[in-house]
Amino acid sequence: MTREEIYKQLDEVFQDVFDDESIQVNDSTTADDIEDWDSLEHINLVVAIENKFGIKFNMNEVTSMKNVGEMVDIILERI
Template identity: 35%
Template sequence: MTLDSIKLDLQPIFATVFSNPNITITENMNAENVDKWDSVTHLTMILEVESFYTIKFKLKELTSMKNVGDMIQIISDRNLGA
């Protein structure tokens, strides 16, 4: 599973969670620069990502995610879809 393929996976999830069909996933995206990204939409997004990949993030992973790039890296490190 490549970082780019994870980005593609996340695209529709983010479009739905943040109610923005035109949203484009970038590594530096976070609550500071994405409209409607608050603690509630963040929770929804995490739950949707966990559901999509059938994973549960570890607490240390969750509390170290500073942006989407960190999340993509964590998913990749889990070696999912191999």
């Protein structure tokens, strides 16, 4: 799967978790860019991404990912 394909699927996950079909994410997207992305929604988002891609993030990654780009790097490593 290419980075672009991952982003396509990630957009769907983000839109579903945050109930907002206008969300488009990129490497530099952070929690500050999406209104409802708080600490509680973060874990829901992580689990939704895990289910979508059939991968697991470890706890260290969950708490230290700084932007969507880092998330995609990990997804690319695992799929």
